[in-house]
Amino acid sequence: MEEWTANLDKEVLVELVKIAQKRGMQGSKGSWKEFLSVYDKKFGSSLSDPARRSTDALAAFLKTFSQDDLKFFDKVIQCHSNRSTVEQFKENSSEVESPEQGLVRLTLEHSQYPLDYSLPSHKEGWLVIKCSKKKKTMRSTAMVAIDCEMVLCEDGTEALVRVCVVDRNLQVKVNELVNPNKAVADYRSEITGLTAKDLDGVTCSLSDVQKSVKKLLSHGTILVGHGLNNDLLALKIDHARVIDTAFIFKHGDGTNFRRPSLNNLCKAVLGYEVRSKGAPHNCLDDACAAMKLVLAKIESGFDDVIPLVHESVPDMELSKLLLHRIPVNVPSEELHKIIPGDFLIEIKPQKKARGGTYSAFAIFKNHQEANQSFENISECPEKDSSGLPQKCISFHLQSGVTGSLYVRKMARDNFLVQVPSRKRASQVEETAKESKKLKSDDVVGEQTKAGSNPCDGHLKEIERLKHELKLRDEEISNLNKLVVALTRKQGL
Known part of the structure; x- marks a missing residue:
């Protein structure tokens, strides 16, 4: 060690x-x-x-x-090693980097890559496809795209039930239903489009699928997918040469990583939707969509900024907080002892494998109470992979169970209807009213001349005031940290 x-x-x-x-x-x-x-x-x-x-x-x-945890950390280190291998090959190679290799590098260099691709491949049943460092392998531009569907089993694990693979010409290489070989608790038909009847008589096993995919990934073939780490987790396959379409596009202003849905990316990049709202996934369509996105990226270049299709957040959603990475040994009723406020719990159905954790929604009466609960959590706020505010809470229950979970808002802080608390909401409104009273004649006069909407100036003023309040909150938070540090130092 x-x-x-x-x-x-x-x-x-x-x-x-x-x-x-x-x-x-x-x-x-x-x-x-x-x-x-x-x-x-x-x-x-x-x-x-x-x-x-x-x-x-x-x-x-x-x-x-423990040793098991250290094996996981070894995988994180391996992810860094994968990065280094690709970077060194680019530096040492006299040839121009191919677009395909560039997208592999772009995926491996992403900040989220070590977290998402530290797969537990040291465990039983996993297939590790070793990637040779030979020039022929590293120069390979062969690509296949994959998508998988999983069901929830009665033992709490997830099992693969369908896998589709296509090549860069969108020719189908694998299209198989897979026998989960376990008792299924939830077929997730609204997502997978499958029922128990669809799997009657299916004999293809996970091991069979692994063998088929291994043949396709020999000699340096690049594996493409959207949120590909989830598919690899379901397949129990570890492969280093990957392109994740959730990583290779720049979104919005490019300042925050936001994981887009496959549907949104297709709307923005390809001009069509993979599925209509509420429709189940089509495994083959999703695999083809991932390949089309990569080919479009290769044709358009690496530096373009892809605007995401904006999705408004309904008022009902703003009254919720997402609780995620909840340890499975924490019953949902115990969440009331961890999260402040008066709320109902709604367990969130899992779409992808999450290991020993689950997610739930804390549903409040309105968005003000949801925001107040978030503010009452003392931990420092951070951003999740989509740029949404969240906090990590460590807890110790009376039952002796200890651990941590994340509490996340449903929209960004600059979302127009969101304010940190009722008190701050009234401060913003009062200050805005005062500002409007002082400037209304001038603002209306100028905007009328320009032919613009008088409300635009008011909205900008509110946004400016909210920004000032945010900066003031950060100053107060920093001062509080300093007071805590000095108090500890003096032994008070």
């Missing part, structure tokens, strides 16, 4: 700790914050950003984990 951590750059150590936080992982001394409370008597967990901690502190935390 000493040698394992000693050979890693701080950047990698920071990423390992952040991934441990996101997955709610705990070592022999608890979570990252719990570890800091013991490790650092001076500041404790008040300085919890891994990037601001020393290499020694990061390594000491990682050393508290």
